[in-house]
Amino acid sequence: MGKCVHCFKELVEVTRDHIFPSSWYTDNTPQNIQRLTVPSCRECNEKFGKLEQKLFMRLVPCIDPTKAEMSGITKKLFHTYTKNPRFLKWLKENLKPYTKDKKPFPGLGPHEGFPLESQSYIPAPVDLLPPVLEKIFRGLEYKFEQRLMKEPYALKIYHVFEEPEEIKKLLSHKSKKDISFGPGFSVERIVPTNMKEPVIYKTIIWGTFISYASVVKKR
């Protein structure tokens, strides 16, 4: 039956884990866009489902709801709040002010054009984002290459405030988008000519969160 893409255990029962969580798709996503999934064990699927939900509730309030890449997402968040009214209280208690030298995450803020003291953020996404992003990249690489992210392959994630020049150059020349996920998610994948060079990914979630990943083959 194959292996779980996340924990690599031999599957006794196959569940389908969405590469990008199904509830994270914008309402302007075309009908013909497939919500792609990868094989996962039930345990991993449920574990990541919970993390994704937690992250959704904490990230979405920090994003500009007027962006086309966010269409319908903020509305979904309000449904989530209605189902979980205690969360609003938690949110108010956990908002932190930005300080001049505090940059919690690329894209998260502070946002230009608004006074610093009028802005706040929730620290939790910084801890929740890496496992969810890793899960997304593992799913993507499985979809593109049927490759599991275990020996001899290794996945690394990068969050940078400024895109490195080399990456900028590579993206402008070689980037190809093989799979469209609709306006909410942008995926670019740079494929090297041999596996001595890493595969490089750049993803943008809701036009806001920019992440890079590399897949290297150890010798």
Ligand SMILES: [Zn+2]
């Ligand atoms: Zn698993």
